[in-house]
Amino acid sequence: MKRRNFIKNASLTALGVTVFGIMDSYSKSTGFFNNLKVNGKRIETRIFELAKFGLDEKGHGTRVAYTKADIEGRAWFIELMKKAGLDPTIDTAGNIIGKRKGKNNSLKPICFGSHIDMVPDGGNYDGTLGSIAALEVMEILNENNMITEHPLELIIFSNEEGGTIGSKSMVGDITTEGLKQKSQSGLSMGEGIKAIGGNPENIQTYIRKKRDIHAWLELHIEQGGILEKENIQIGVVEGIVGIVHWEVTIEGFANHAGATQMNMRQDALLAASKFIIAVNEVITSVKGTQVGTVGKIAVQPGAYNVIPGKVIMGLEIRDLSAEKIEMLFKQIENRAAAIAKESKTKINFARQANESKPALTDKKLQQTIKTTAKALGFTTKLMQSGAGHDTQHIGAIAPAAMIFIPSIGGISHSPKEFSKAVDMENGANVLLQTILSIDKTS
Amino acid sequence: MKRRNFIKNASLTALGVTVFGIMDSYSKSTGFFNNLKVNGKRIETRIFELAKFGLDEKGHGTRVAYTKADIEGRAWFIELMKKAGLDPTIDTAGNIIGKRKGKNNSLKPICFGSHIDMVPDGGNYDGTLGSIAALEVMEILNENNMITEHPLELIIFSNEEGGTIGSKSMVGDITTEGLKQKSQSGLSMGEGIKAIGGNPENIQTYIRKKRDIHAWLELHIEQGGILEKENIQIGVVEGIVGIVHWEVTIEGFANHAGATQMNMRQDALLAASKFIIAVNEVITSVKGTQVGTVGKIAVQPGAYNVIPGKVIMGLEIRDLSAEKIEMLFKQIENRAAAIAKESKTKINFARQANESKPALTDKKLQQTIKTTAKALGFTTKLMQSGAGHDTQHIGAIAPAAMIFIPSIGGISHSPKEFSKAVDMENGANVLLQTILSIDKTS
Numbered sequence: 001m002k003r004r005n006f007i008k009n010a011s012l013t014a015l016g017v018t019v020f021g022i023m024d025s026y027s028k029s030t031g032f033f034n035n036l037k038v039n040g041k042r043i044e045t046r047i048f049e050l051a052k053f054g055l056d057e058k059g060h061g062t063r064v065a066y067t068k069a070d071i072e073g074r075a076w077f078i079e080l081m082k083k084a085g086l087d088p089t090i091d092t093a094g095n096i097i098g099k100r101k102g103k104n105n106s107l108k109p110i111c112f113g114s115h116i117d118m119v120p121d122g123g124n125y126d127g128t129l130g131s132i133a134a135l136e137v138m139e140i141l142n143e144n145n146m147i148t149e150h151p152l153e154l155i156i157f158s159n160e161e162g163g164t165i166g167s168k169s170m171v172g173d174i175t176t177e178g179l180k181q182k183s184q185s186g187l188s189m190g191e192g193i194k195a196i197g198g199n200p201e202n203i204q205t206y207i208r209k210k211r212d213i214h215a216w217l218e219l220h221i222e223q224g225g226i227l228e229k230e231n232i233q234i235g236v237v238e239g240i241v242g243i244v245h246w247e248v249t250i251e252g253f254a255n256h257a258g259a260t261q262m263n264m265r266q267d268a269l270l271a272a273s274k275f276i277i278a279v280n281e282v283i284t285s286v287k288g289t290q291v292g293t294v295g296k297i298a299v300q301p302g303a304y305n306v307i308p309g310k311v312i313m314g315l316e317i318r319d320l321s322a323e324k325i326e327m328l329f330k331q332i333e334n335r336a337a338a339i340a341k342e343s344k345t346k347i348n349f350a351r352q353a354n355e356s357k358p359a360l361t362d363k364k365l366q367q368t369i370k371t372t373a374k375a376l377g378f379t380t381k382l383m384q385s386g387a388g389h390d391t392q393h394i395g396a397i398a399p400a401a402m403i404f405i406p407s408i409g410g411i412s413h414s415p416k417e418f419s420k421a422v423d424m425e426n427g428a429n430v431l432l433q434t435i436l437s438i439d440k441t442s
Numbered sequence: 443m444k445r446r447n448f449i450k451n452a453s454l455t456a457l458g459v460t461v462f463g464i465m466d467s468y469s470k471s472t473g474f475f476n477n478l479k480v481n482g483k484r485i486e487t488r489i490f491e492l493a494k495f496g497l498d499e500k501g502h503g504t505r506v507a508y509t510k511a512d513i514e515g516r517a518w519f520i521e522l523m524k525k526a527g528l529d530p531t532i533d534t535a536g537n538i539i540g541k542r543k544g545k546n547n548s549l550k551p552i553c554f555g556s557h558i559d560m561v562p563d564g565g566n567y568d569g570t571l572g573s574i575a576a577l578e579v580m581e582i583l584n585e586n587n588m589i590t591e592h593p594l595e596l597i598i599f600s601n602e603e604g605g606t607i608g609s610k611s612m613v614g615d616i617t618t619e620g621l622k623q624k625s626q627s628g629l630s631m632g633e634g635i636k637a638i639g640g641n642p643e644n645i646q647t648y649i650r651k652k653r654d655i656h657a658w659l660e661l662h663i664e665q666g667g668i669l670e671k672e673n674i675q676i677g678v679v680e681g682i683v684g685i686v687h688w689e690v691t692i693e694g695f696a697n698h699a700g701a702t703q704m705n706m707r708q709d710a711l712l713a714a715s716k717f718i719i720a721v722n723e724v725i726t727s728v729k730g731t732q733v734g735t736v737g738k739i740a741v742q743p744g745a746y747n748v749i750p751g752k753v754i755m756g757l758e759i760r761d762l763s764a765e766k767i768e769m770l771f772k773q774i775e776n777r778a779a780a781i782a783k784e785s786k787t788k789i790n791f792a793r794q795a796n797e798s799k800p801a802l803t804d805k806k807l808q809q810t811i812k813t814t815a816k817a818l819g820f821t822t823k824l825m826q827s828g829a830g831h832d833t834q835h836i837g838a839i840a841p842a843a844m845i846f847i848p849s850i851g852g853i854s855h856s857p858k859e860f861s862k863a864v865d866m867e868n869g870a871n872v873l874l875q876t877i878l879s880i881d882k883t884s
Contacts, residue, residue, distance in 0.1 A: 222701065223698050223700075223701035223702075224698070224701035224702050224703060224706070225702065225703070225706045226703060226706075229706070241700060243700065243747075245746050253853075254856065255852065255853060255854065255855075255856070256665050256666070256828065256829055256854045256855055257733065257735040257737055257758055257760075257828075258665075258683060258685065258733060258760050258827075258828030258829040258830070259664065259665035259666035259827070259828040259829045259849075259852065259854060260665075260666055260667065260733070260828070260852055261666060261667070261668060261731060261733065261828075261852075262722070262725055262726050262733055262734075263726075264666070264667045264668075264671070264852055267722075267735075269718060269736055269737070269739060270718060270719070270722055270736075272715070273714070273715035273716070273718040273719050274715070274719065276711060276712060276715040277712070277715050277716065277719070280704070280709075280712055283704055284704050284705075289703060291699065291700065291702070291703065291704055292704075293699040293709075293746070293747070293749055294711055294712075294750075295699055295711070295741075295744065295745050295746050295747060295748050295749065295750055296741060296744040296745055296746060296750075297711060297739060297741050297744075299737075299738060299739050302737065302738045302739075303737050303738055303756070304687050304735070304737050304738060304756040304757075304758045305685075305735070305737060305758060306737050306855070307735060307737065308736075308737055308738075314745070314746040315746075316699055316746045316747060318699070318700050385700075385701070386698065386699075386700030386701040386702070386703075387698055387700040387701045388700070407701075410697065410701065410702055410703075410706055411695075411697060412697065412698045412701060413697075413698055413748070414696070414697070
């Protein structure tokens with residue numbers, strides 16, 4: 001299948017070369033970029049080797065940052081980096097950084113990687129794929145004695161799942177106050193960073209300055225079901241969505257569920273039900289990839305025989321456009337006002353402080369990934385990332401981009417998370433060739 | 443207002459006498475039953491005196507059965523019963539029983555009363571009114587030196603709010619196993635009964651046999667808003683609704699709320715919202731006074747950023763007809779099947795063991811209450827009790843009935859529970875005259 005594509009897309013490759021002019025030297029010498037290809041088997045083997053750290057007897061994996069499983073997984077990874085000659089070090093925030101010299105070490109480094117920590121009862125691919133594929137790139141270059149122009153850096157960010165702590169630290173977004181916050185390991189962020197060999201007291205000393213990095217690339221599983229559904233091999237991420245949370249409170253009137261006739265009720269849960277459906281209708285009424293979710297709900301007093309007097313819900317809206325989020329919320333507010341009136345309840349919204357702004361990826365890098373993937377014979381789709389990633393923070397100081405591969409069933413943060421070996425291999429090849437392409441840019 | 447009604451309804455009274463022939467002696471001697479009227483001021487004063495037991499500094503009352511407040515409230519009540527010469531005793535289940543001799547003590551007693559325990563943060567009228575009005579009846583008879591044919595019994599049932607424990611015990615529906623169950627006081631039912639002077643080891647010894655009691659009457663606040671809304675003074679309870687509970691489980695699929703597009707979700711909470719609305723639609727689609735409530739809901743995993751994978755709800759249906767409950771549930775099941783299909787979820791129902799069957803009150807007693815109330819000049823309405831009461835258990839061994847008075851706003855089990863003094867007085871007068879009427883029956 002892949003070989004057939006290679007042949008079929010030879011003309012596309014030539015087109016890529018002609019139009020973008022960034023792969024000239026490779027295309028002239030090899031007729032097709034270069035002969036480098038990642039070792040898909042090795043990637044797959046290592047995915048399962050890393051999965052052993054934090055695996056319980058029921059086959060569920062929990063490699064939460066700063067825990068024993070995380071520390072052991074990191075040690076395993078560091079050992080591989082050493083074998084690959086990457087001279088790994090740990091920065092103040094606990095990020096693991098492996099370096100490979102380039103021909104011209106005064107050039108800014110090309111950085112790539114991901115994370116290897118995992119949510120509780122999580123999957124084997126989220127973060128792990130991007131980390132192992134990054135190592136694979138380094139090893140393929142080693143095995144082929146290829147030295148890039150730019151120096152290369154493999155970065156494994158610490159505690160991505162607990163709030164992208166490592167990447168935030170690298171761009172100066174973690175305060176001393178933030179280090180006091182409790183992490184999912186039970187330790188504070190500061191204690192956790194210390195446990196994995198970081199230096200929280202000097203967290204500010206490893207901040208990378210703006211334009212310190214030539215480019216940042218992260219390969220990741222999609223965590224959605226679009227690529228699989230549309231049978232597309234490579235997702236080119238145009239941006240990471242902004243996220244806004246509101247706590248929604250509905251006040252009705254708690255009353256005896258037996259003695260209060262249906263037409264005399266102010267049922268906060270019935271109003272909440274109409275609200276949840278309205279959210280779904282508003283979000284799906286507009287073209288686009290926006291998502292809106294009511295993921296949590298609590299009812300008071302919460303008994304079989306009492307009409308719900310109060311409901312508290314969590315509303316989340318995500319989109320690549322901050323304006324669209326506001327527009328959708330406005331519509332939800334209007335629907336809520338109508339529901340409140342009709343159900344004789346009060347509906348209030350409390351916008352939460354933790355919102356994250358949409359982060360667009362670098363347009364040139366998007367284009368390079370797309371051209372590279374097409375040249376490799378893969379179908380591509382420009383898409384958003386609905387999930388947050390370290391890339392959104394690094395994007396603040398460097399051109400940054402992401403490569404997605406299909407997630408089967410769109411399942412993530414679950415033991416059922418799965419990506420096919422062939423898709424992982426494809427993604428790693430796109431990562432490798434994209435790095436080689438941008439190495440030719442200055 | 444009341445006096446005007448008295449005059450206006452003189453003919454009705456005569457009709458009552460003629461048709462039912464049960465008030466002959468009274469109507470002949472006084473022209474209107476008898477001259478007895480309760481002391482409304484005393485009832486109101488005692489409502490507020492009893493309310494002090496369990497009252498916190500914020501004005502919220504919590505007189506949960508078996509707690510200090512309950513024990514103190516009972517002591518206050520027992521003292522009043524002693525003063526009224528009722529020689530109060532406590533049965534094995536902790537029920538307080540005060541007796542007043544009749545002219546013919548071989549006749550079966552006419553029993554009446556209610557309960558004085560309270561739900562947490564409850565109201566001052568639920569149970570309390572019926573208890574204080576019953577005592578008022580005894581005192582009015584004392585003050586007027588009137589001896590009834592039948593002996594009279596004032597019964598204050600123990601722990602009504604925690605499962606009508608006292609009345610269930612009296613009819614033999616409490617097992618030794620049931621006494622191990624935890625009560626809201628923190629004590630087991632058995633320990634609680636002991637704390638209020640009962641004898642749980644011999645709980646079976648005070649069971650009243652079938653036809654031991656001439657009649658049972660309970661005056662109570664409506665706890666709904668129908669009487670107030672329709673401006674009716676006296677509710678004649680035709681029965682106490684049956685109650686069935688189902689635990690409803692909806693299984694969808696928990697997934698990343700950012701990465702999973704709207705059309706790829708199996709959102710259990712969105713399906714639950716449609717279900718809750720469907721319950722409301724089914725219940726209100728049929729004529730009648732049936733009620734259906736979803737009063738509790740829990741969602742898993744329950745986070746802003748995770749699509750709900752599982753929802754567990756409590757569904758309750760109440761009606762006077764067991765067949766109607768089944769018919770409505772069948773319709774809800776059908777709606778649920780359609781929702782499950784459309785939302786790609788699974789919906790399951792687990793019928794709970796605690797269901798209570800509808801309990802119709804005694805038709806003759808209903809008629810006597812209605813005639814008595816009308817003769818006193820009050821508007822009446824035949825209605826159901828949506829709430830459970832001790833009367834439903836006593837109804838299994840004796841002719842039993844209930845008299846309702848309006849609850850302002852239909853609010854109950856709340857500090858906002860309120861009934862007007864005039865309505866309480868009306869209700870107590872109906873209780874008094876009904877007792878005197880049925881005293882003439884054998």
